[in-house]
Amino acid sequence: MSSIFLLTVMFQSCQSDEATIHTDDKLKVLSSFSILTEMVEAIGGDKVIVHNVVPIGTDPHEYQPRPNDIRFASGADLFVYNGLNLEGGEKGWFTKLLRSVKADPNKIFKIADQVTPLYLTEKDGSKEVNPHAFISPHIGIIMAEAVRDALKTVDPAHAGFYEETASEYILKLTSIDKLYRQKFGQIPEAQRVFIASEQAFQYLAKEYGLKEGFIWAIDTEENGSPEQLMHAIEFVRTYKPAVLFVESNVDTRPMKAISNETGVPIYSPAIFSDELGRPGQGADTYLKYLEYNLKHIYHGLTGNMEWSK
């Protein structure tokens, strides 16, 4: 894949020279990507130091860990990752990273473990898991519980603290979930048509009753092949969404081609799928990210910016 070609020269394995880097006794957590990282920070509070591996702007499906990542990993107390093939699955880069630092299996937690997976639409009939469960707030609740349990297992001394912060957090997630149901419920079914570049919003679409369209099923396959473009154009012509959505971390040209072809405009700004927004974009925490997406998707589909709470 192209990103491997470009990044091959970057990775050099290095063993850390010290066993652990103790910084005032906080729990050291290695998290695979931004959404998980922020969730752990929210629930762990000042009891944790979290190291985020895949930076914002980079694809979490395929990644070459850097020396810093390896160094932190060698001394981490807890490893959390999404699972559902987000980090490449059994043969993926994250598994390799864990193996290379001989991480203790008791400290490794797959946060989306309890999530019922949905499968991507593959033309050859093969079933591939859709990793993007976290986009939907109802899944966020499951994941928050898993984060809380992971922290409690590895750091039982602060179990009470984690319980408390987690239940506050889950309360907020629950109200966001309710808001999603409410707002999407208000949209007439014919207008509940959502299309983005990647099939990342599958869990969200299914849970809240949106008709989902996409150009490619997952970022790692070819983006913008003739068949994908034609298929997406047909979707737009048939279901007539009000707007087209683009994600923050994709090449926008395929969607622009669809927009040119069908005359349906692309909604601005971009929404977020694989990552949180950068500071200042209004979606730099998981909770804000969920609210941001809801606000903009609702606005795009109905033209309405406000809601009556």
Add this chain to the structure above:
Amino acid sequence: MGQSFFEFFRYLSEYAFLQNALSVSIVLSVAYSIVGCFIVLRGLALMGDAISHAVLPGVAISYLLQISYFVGAVVFGLMAALGIGFVKENSKIKSDSSIGIVFSAFLALGILLVTKIQSSVNLNNILFGNVLTITNEDRILTYVVSGIVLLAVALFYKELLLTTFDETMAKASGLPVKFINYMVMIMLTLITVVSLQTVGVILVVSLLITPAATAYLLTNKLSSMLWVSTIIGVVSAIIGLYLSATYNLPSGVVMVLAVSCIFVLVFLFNRKTGLVWNKLRLRI
């Protein structure tokens, strides 16, 4: 096969993005098939390859500065071309080594910048091309650049012919040899950069060389070579797009394979030098 041909025309009439892809591919193929003839005759194929790789830092920097990739790519492509010339003129290092040295340095710089920027997503697509999703701005850019290049060839045709065929006589008789040499370098850089859209960095040199080299095997006159090269280039672009749309294959890659197949057929079966033909002739 006939059925899928009809399908292709149906797709063409239905989808604007295919029509755009077809027109860009055809215009571009005319330009690179013609420039390619001079590249092949002047022995600049390796230079073409080098320039296509050397544009990487230019693309990365354009991305950083939020300007069009075209500007950065052309600037760096020209710097590489000049750098190669400079090393060659001012040392005893030969052509192939000076090319290798300069372009690997540029490529390495490019890779470093790309990894620092951390946004491989956008850059990947600039480097690996997809003519189907070409933006309107880039499409127009392609038409303009191709037009300029073709105009230059038409205006300076006889100077190009003579400086390529007999540079010594051209120099001795006062033709602007240096100017023509620079012009060829600039044309090469422009066409390479604009062709990145269709096939990307790695394969662009194939499009520059193969139609021209195939035509070289078939013709006796430069004017014929230019025509034949263009026909081959355009035909492979159309075949490439047809196969791509019908069987869902990446378009640039298929174009390269199509033109390479044509080359192989010509190589084996052409009357003058074809291996197969010669073997048959010996038998008779």
Add this chain to the structure above:
Amino acid sequence: MNVSYPNGIQALSAVNLKIDEGGLWGILGPNGSGKTTLLKAILGLLPHNGKVLFRAQPIKKSAKQIAYVEQKGDFDMDFPITVFQCVLTGTYPKLGLFKKPGSSEKQAVLNALDKLGLMQFKNRQIGQLSGGQFQRVLIARMLVQNADLIFLDEPFIGIDMESEALIIHHLKQMALNGHTIIMVHHDLKAVREYFDKLILVNRTVVDYGATEDIFIGEKLKQVFPYYHEVVLA
């Protein structure tokens, strides 16, 4: 007019020549003596530290009046160009930028082809010709150029006698008509027949002048220590 060339270069030193207009000059010298180097230096194709003046002006200014027929071995015979087109390129310097060759240029090419007995080859690609035929093509091109000052580098190597005779006939004709022709000759045969004037070169200009003054034993000895007596005999 004269070509005057005061100074030296690495392969040649202390070159000092004054050449008058009109006449067929031969440059003689052993292998490696710098004959081709001398030609290229005069034309500005090699660096040197002297001055070359043509009609009291630096020679570069009169490029259009100059023709250079280099050794035929230096040509890419696979190049896609026909005999006709090759000769036609001789019209390019005088046409200048942006003008295309017209019917008068094309007629000049046909005349030249005719003079050199090349009409039947006019549409052949140059690689299909023999050495002698191709040399005649280069001469035809030179005719079409119609330059005042003409340089040739060993045009008689590896060609048939008929071609040689035809070429020297036309060169002499041109010299009579006022063109200045300077030619590197690769051996010592037919020198007295061909050239009015000679330049003897052996890493420097040993001497130059009228053939009867130069082509004599004591001068030739300096350039061809072993062969001169054999030749004169």
